[in-house]
Amino acid sequence: MTLLLLFLLLLFFPKNVVSDPTGGEFNFNGFLYAAGSAHLKSNGLFRLTNTTAETAGQVFYNYPLRFKDSPNGTVFSFSTTFIFAIASHYGADNGHGLAFVLCPTRGLSDVDPTQYLGLFNSSNMGDPSNHIVAVELDTVQTAEFHDIDANHVGIDINSVISEIASSAGYFNDDGTFVDLFLSSGDPMQVWIEYDGKQKQLNVTLHPLDVYKPKIPLLSLQKDLSPYLLECMYVGFSSSTGIRTASHYILGWTFKMNGTAPDIDTSHLPEVPRFDQPRDQSVKGILATSLSVSGITILIVLILGLWLFLKRKKLLEVLEDWEVQFGPHRFAYKDLHTATKGFKETELLGKGGFGKVFKGILPVSNIEIAVKMVSHDSRQGMREFIAEIATIGRLRHPNLVRLLGYCRCKGELYLVYDCMPKGSLDKFLYRQQNGKLDWSERFKIIKDVASGLCYLHQQWVQVIIHRDIKPANILLDGSMNAKLGDFGLAKLCDHGIDPQTSYVAGNNLCFCLVVLKKRVFSLTNVVTWKVR
Incomplete structure (x- = not known):
């Protein structure tokens, strides 16, 4: 009888909610699934791609994780950290990068092994039915995807056109930014943390010899509930395109409703390096080089000296700031x-x-x-x-x-x-064709309020803009409002009064200007101090 009940339970229990044996927390163990060019090595290192062009590799945790308590519920908090390395091959450009991915299936089929990072193809890019959320480590600048450079980190939702992106690097505790080169071959650590209550996704990148920075590299205020299903798979994806590089994961931990355990860096596997191949014609090249006339060598030396002096002059004009x-x-x-x-x-x-x-x-x-x-x-x-x-x-x-x-x-x-629609004052004072309807006016106020809330409460310091006016509110192509011109801004620590004693800029009552002096109760829409 017991065996019969067990058989019925296994037969009818939905496969997509199979219980995860680790309870939503794992530490780079053997429950992994590899597809494409990915290869799991016995020393604990797994490789997503190799020297083969136009290939994609994927590694996923073998079991789905429950991210909601119901299909229409809200996404739980989760945290993950991993250590990666991207090793370039001599004589080849870097390509294309790797991504940490949440998706409905264990592996992704029919993907384009090029600039889509093994996540999408040209037909399903941007499709809401993808239900894919990813953090990309991109080493190629693709103009059609609006990439900011060839060395950046981005947060992607159903598309490799990032919701938010930044050049690779990290912030010191004093707020200074330090660049990192993703394709250096050096191991680096990434933290991806989602707060289910605050609806905020943070991404932090740092080298292994630096403690996790307090200031995240990326911070996206967005509810992931509409994009993630009740049960999702977690893993990594990578592609090479016509450019090649080897993408490695050296360590990985994950935890649902908590902070992922840190990784013991003292037992990480070694990253393979690619030595420069020996040129069989070295002797011939050397003989040719030695045969160059003394006049040519003299010209090269003079040109090199001129370039050195020019570079030195440029360096000397750099100021402390x-x-x-x-x-x-x-x-x-x-x-x-x-x-x-x-x-x-x-x-x-x-x-x-x-x-x-x-x-x-x-x-x-x-x-x-x-x-x-x-x-x-x-x-x-x-x-x-x-x-x-x-x-x-x-x-x-x-x-x-x-x-x-x-x-x-x-x-x-x-x-x-560039903000295609220009500044708000052009709409308010009829310098632009078209008028703002009431929904657009309230949307603009809410956008500015969101930006001010971030400046006043959510960043590492309090930033007081001190020059809120329509000319400093810019509109993008979708009429989303963005606050600009921080020339009069003032910084102070949280909980400290900046002690300003004079009025700076033109702090107009922005809400009333947008609503053209109509009387509304806007207390809960936006508030700020006039400094």
Whole structure:
């Protein structure tokens, strides 16, 4: 009788809710499933891809995990950490990267082994029925996916066009940013943590010789409940395309409703390295090199000396604030090309700070906005540094993203994402065609409130903008509002009064301006202090 009951239980119990033997917590054990080019080695190292071009590899935990208590429930909190390494092959460009992925199935079929990271193909990219959430470590800049560079981390939902992305690196406790090169071959650790109550997904990256930073690299405020099913598989995916690199996972832990255990780095497997192949014609090349005339060698030496002196001159003009706050410095010639020589036809607007030009970056074809600030003005210089020190470290969907900066011949330039709809004041004062309906007005207020809430309560320090006005509210192509111009911003620690004693900027009552002075109860919509 007992055997019969057990048989019936196994026959009718749904397969997609098979009990996980580890109870939602595992520590890089043997319950793993490999597909494609992935290979699990006996020393504890598993490889997702190898030197083969246009291949995809996947490794998943063998059992589904329960992320909700019901199909329509909310996603539980979860935490995972893993150590990875991407080893480049000599003579080949890096490609394409790897991703930590949550998906409904144990493995992904019919995927494109190129820039889609083994997650999607051209027909199902962006399909809501995918129910895929991933964190990508991308080593190739793909213009069609709006990649910010060829060395970035992004959060993806049903598509490899990231919801939010940042160049690879980490923040020190003092807020300074340190770049990391994903394809260096050095092991690095990633933390991915979702707070089910706050509906916030944080991603942190750091080298093994650095403790987990307090400030996450990425922070996305988004409820994952509409995108994740009740039971999901967790694992990794990678692809090479025509470029090759080997993608390794050295350690991995996961925990549902808690913090994943840290990984013991003292027993990690060694990452294979790829030595430079020996050229069989070395003797011939050496003989040819030695036969070069003395005049040619002299020209090369003079050219090298000139380049050295030029580089030294550039390094000498770096000021202390640039070393601390300026990791992303654009070349002036790129900005000059992007804005067609800063022509008046590319002018988006101008004010007390200077002029703003529209541009398209060469090669990547990314649309940008370039704000020109006078270097000779003490106020302009102060606002320039304030923008880099504040917005340069912020990541929020309702804050204008600062891409970088440039200095050249007494001029200062700040480079932002381009906002196609322009500033809000053009809509309010009928400078733009079309009118804002009431739903759009309230949406704009809520977007600004979300950005201010992040500045006041959710970032590592309190940032007081001090210049809220329609001209500083920018609208993207979908009419989402983003707060910009942090030139007058002030920072202070949480729980400390900044002790400001004067009014700065034009702190208008933004809600009443958007609603055109109609009387509404907006206390719960947005509040801020006038500093």
